[in-house]
Amino acid sequence: MIVGKRTSQDLTSKILVIGVGNMFRSDDAAGYIVAHSLNARALPETTIIEESGEGAVLMESWKDVEAVVLVDAVSSGGKPGTVHRFDAHNDVIPSRFFRYSTHAFSVAEAVELARVMKRLPSKMIIYGIEGKNFQAGVGLSPEVQQSVPTVIQSIIQDVESFTAKGSMHA
Amino acid sequence: MKNRTIKVDYLARVEGEGALFVRVKGDKVVETQLKIFEPPRFFEAFLRGRKFTEAPDITARICGICPVAYQMSSIHAMEDICGVRVEGQLRALRRLLYCGEWIESHALHIYMLHAPDFLGYQDAIQMAKDHPEEVKRGLQLKKVGNDIVNLLGGREIHPINVKVGGFYKLPTKKEMQQLAERVRGARDASLETLHWVATFSFPNFEKDYEFVALRHPTEYPFNEGRLVSNKGLDIEIRQYDDHFVEEHVSHSNALHSTLKARGSYFVGPLARYSLNFDRFPANVQEAAREAGLGPTCSNPFKGIVVRAVETLYACEEALRIINEYETPEKAALDVQPQAGIGYGCTEAPRGILYHRYRNDDKGFIHDAKIVPPTSQNQKTIESDLRDFVAGHLDDSQDQLTWKLEQSIRNYDPCISCATHFLKLDIIRE
Numbered sequence: 001m002i003v004g005k006r007t008s009q010d011l012t013s014k015i016l017v018i019g020v021g022n023m024f025r026s027d028d029a030a031g032y033i034v035a036h037s038l039n040a041r042a043l044p045e046t047t048i049i050e051e052s053g054e055g056a057v058l059m060e061s062w063k064d065v066e067a068v069v070l071v072d073a074v075s076s077g078g079k080p081g082t083v084h085r086f087d088a089h090n091d092v093i094p095s096r097f098f099r100y101s102t103h104a105f106s107v108a109e110a111v112e113l114a115r116v117m118k119r120l121p122s123k124m125i126i127y128g129i130e131g132k133n134f135q136a137g138v139g140l141s142p143e144v145q146q147s148v149p150t151v152i153q154s155i156i157q158d159v160e161s162f163t164a165k166g167s168m169h170a
Numbered sequence: 171m172k173n174r175t176i177k178v179d180y181l182a183r184v185e186g187e188g189a190l191f192v193r194v195k196g197d198k199v200v201e202t203q204l205k206i207f208e209p210p211r212f213f214e215a216f217l218r219g220r221k222f223t224e225a226p227d228i229t230a231r232i233c234g235i236c237p238v239a240y241q242m243s244s245i246h247a248m249e250d251i252c253g254v255r256v257e258g259q260l261r262a263l264r265r266l267l268y269c270g271e272w273i274e275s276h277a278l279h280i281y282m283l284h285a286p287d288f289l290g291y292q293d294a295i296q297m298a299k300d301h302p303e304e305v306k307r308g309l310q311l312k313k314v315g316n317d318i319v320n321l322l323g324g325r326e327i328h329p330i331n332v333k334v335g336g337f338y339k340l341p342t343k344k345e346m347q348q349l350a351e352r353v354r355g356a357r358d359a360s361l362e363t364l365h366w367v368a369t370f371s372f373p374n375f376e377k378d379y380e381f382v383a384l385r386h387p388t389e390y391p392f393n394e395g396r397l398v399s400n401k402g403l404d405i406e407i408r409q410y411d412d413h414f415v416e417e418h419v420s421h422s423n424a425l426h427s428t429l430k431a432r433g434s435y436f437v438g439p440l441a442r443y444s445l446n447f448d449r450f451p452a453n454v455q456e457a458a459r460e461a462g463l464g465p466t467c468s469n470p471f472k473g474i475v476v477r478a479v480e481t482l483y484a485c486e487e488a489l490r491i492i493n494e495y496e497t498p499e500k501a502a503l504d505v506q507p508q509a510g511i512g513y514g515c516t517e518a519p520r521g522i523l524y525h526r527y528r529n530d531d532k533g534f535i536h537d538a539k540i541v542p543p544t545s546q547n548q549k550t551i552e553s554d555l556r557d558f559v560a561g562h563l564d565d566s567q568d569q570l571t572w573k574l575e576q577s578i579r580n581y582d583p584c585i586s587c588a589t590h591f592l593k594l595d596i597i598r599e
Contacts, residue, residue: 024212024231052234056278056312105282105294112295117302136212 013047015162016065016121017155020053020072020107027080027131027144030073034127034151043159055110059119067123067162069155072107073144074128081130081143083151088115088124125158127151190578192559199563202556204548217538222248222507222529226332229525229540235278238271238319239518240540241332242393243525247514248334250408251529252505259498260336261393262491263322267332268392268516269488270318273356275519276439276477276484277315279582280363281308284474287576288370304366307359311481314356318488321349336502343497350492357485361457364478368461373573375558376468379550380432381441384517390449390483391442393516398445400466401432408513410524416541427546434549437521438581439476440467454483470554470580477582507533518543520582544583551581 019035022028035050047065051057053072062068074084076094086093093108107126114120129151132141140148193201213232217225225244230237242264249256256264281304282294291297298305321341323329331338341349382403384395397413398404405413417426429435444466447455458479467476509531515524521543528537558577562570 022231022234024216054234054278055282056309057316059309060313060316105278109282109293109295113298113305116295116298117305 013045014066015043015046015159016062016068017043017046017048017159018058018061018068018070019048019050020058020070021050022052024136024138026133026135026137026139027129027141028073028134029138030129030131030140030144030148031071033140034071034129034148034155037148037152038155043156044163046159053106055105055107055113058107058110059114062114062121062124063119065121067159068121069125069127069158070107071127071129071151071155073131073134075131075134076128078130079143080132080141081147083147083154084128084130085154086126086128088120088126093126123162127154190555190574192555192574194559194563197563199556199559202552202559204552204555214538214540217527217535220535222251222527222533222535223334223505225527225535225538226334227330230329230332232540233542235275236271236518236520236523237329238267238323238332239516239523240525241329242268242516243514243518243523243540244527245332245334245514246393246516247512247525247527248529249505249512250514251510251512251527252334252508254335254503254505256336256503259496260502262494263337263340264332265389265392266318266488266491267322267329269484269491270315270322272484272519273315273360273481273488274312274319275315276481277308277312277363279519279579280367280474280477280481281305281312283582284579285367285370287572287579288367288474307362311356311359311363314352314359314485317349317352321345333502335505336498336500338501340497340501341495343495346492346495350489353485353488353492357482357489360478360482360485364457364461364475364482367474367478370474372469372471374469375471375554375561377470377554377557379436379440379468380429380434381444382429382435382437382522382546383442383445384515384522385445386449388449390446390487391517397515397522399429399435400445403429407515407524410513410515411526414524414541414546416545426549427541428549434553435546436550437543437546438473439480439519439521440470440473441521442517443467443476443479450479450483451486454479454486457482470577473580473582507531520544521546544581547581547583551578551583 017035017038019031021031023032032050035048038048049061051061088111093111129144129147131144191203192199213229217228220228225248226241229240229244232240286293286297289297294305319329322331324331380399380401382397382399384391385398386395396404397407397410403413413430414427415430417428419426447465461475463475507529509529511526511528513526515522523543524541526539527535529535555574555577562573565573
């Protein structure tokens with residue numbers, strides 16, 4: 001497993017986990033915190049990175065990998081702490097879902113633009129953790145904090161399913 | 171007389187979120203308000219009690235689009251306090267880093283946020299279906315900006331390699347040569363971009379703005395210069411607070427900046443361009459003229475063309491710096507803490523970004539003031555929208571809403587620097 005910023009030397013990883021967020025915007029840090037917590041675990045063939053969610057950078061980050069798991073905080077009006085899971089190949093990602101990014105061209109736009117331009121990885125799972133407070137500040141709301149282990153567990157299962165025999169290209 | 175209400179909950183393709191409220195009574199626009207909801211002073215409070223060396227990394231977190239600008243304004247302010255001047259190759263590398271940020275930010279705005287308005291698409295995703303080559307070029311151009319920031323800053327978003335006095339780690343000549351290859355490609359792409367946006371149609375809308383930008387004796391400005399305007403302002407950066415004031419307005423949590431002497435003013439690409447056209451190299455001036463621009467530009471809709479000119483310049487300047495690069499002996503000057511007040515102002519992609527700090531003799535920050543470009547432009551944006559609505563009252567609700575959204579995007583407001591939420595309400599009584 002490689003942690004942190006990928007370089008051209010470590011493109012051998014087939015799986016990329018991306019934690020998106022802003023650590024100074026309260027619950028918007030949820031994606032970062034999930035990625036950080038995953039760092040301590042050994043995931044095979046996996047690179048874990050953190051991004052601010054700028055769309056063009058996201059598209060670049062996944063261009064050479066086969067499978068991506070992306071996790072970000074969302075605001076869709078649901079109960080704080082709710083975990084939404086999308087399979088990018090089956091679901092359209094609602095752009096307003098991820099609008100609490102600081103970016104106008106962000107997660108949803110990157111996924112949809114990649115779909116149009118045929119640049120989606122062959123497997124792509126997106127987690128949205130429903131946030132409560134996106135004001136400037138540090139620290140997660142308790143409801144969001146409680147969801148972090150659930151998402152981590154689910155991501156581990158995703159990675160295991162990606163690496164199960166026959167599911168990845170040699 | 172029509173009584174209508176237009177309501178749009180979310181204004182897309184603007185960095186961050188805020189709200190626009192327009193009230194029309196009969197045939198008169200009686201009110202325009204750009205509303206800002208976020209308490210803006212979190213970072214200024216967060217910086218108090220921190221070491222002066224932490225300011226670049228903390229302020230870089232304020233904005234994912236222009237972290238370099240925050241770093242640069244903060245390090246210049248800290249070096250001002252500590253009596254240090256960074257020169258030579260280290261200074262050139264800072265300019266190169268800034269080139270990367272301008273390329274990234276301008277390419278993103280031109281292709282992903284603004285071009286769809288001119289070509290009649292809902293967004294870049296729809297535009298990509300009909301114009302895949304253009305979108306690819308935009309992404310490619312933006313990536314080279316990322317590559318520059320990545321090499322010098324350590325990573326594209328929130329660079330961590332910048333420090334007071336210089337850098338933590340320097341690029342090798344080989345890395346710079348590899349970068350040059352990509353920047354040459356970006357230069358070609360930026361010229362194609364300029365030719366492309368020059369073909370768009372622009373509403374006839376010009377105003378007599380007071381433009382404010384940095385002006386340097388020889389360079390198109392990034393990090394240094396005097397603060398000048400086309401209406402007589404010509405001051406040192408440290409005199410900023412004598413001439414500009416931030417006002418609380420009831421409808422917004424952000425502060426509106428005004429010039430004490432004359433009120434609203436306008437910062438950003440149009441201002442920089444109009445005050446510094448003579449600082450472009452001859453080939454960039456020529457490209458701008460070929461794209462239909464004169465030495466000044468007062469039509470905010472043509473901001474997309476000016477951004478393309480600045481992107482071309484950033485590529486040219488990056489190549490010049492890379493070609494002249496010699497690895498400095500030290501990555502950074504030794505900077506000892508000093509007590510005092512320091513000032514920094516640099517040209518973020520969206521305009522001047524002012525920082526002021528007061529430190530003690532151990533280097534702890536006691537007071538911080540940060541004025542982002544978008545809060546400086548807010549009053550001008552409100553006033554422009556008011557004039558624009560007044561000239562388009564016969565438009566349908568949808569048309570007017572579309573045009574207003576486009577108008578707001580002219581300024582490329584980075585509301586995430588100043589705020590978080592943008593809604594659009596047009597009420598016709």
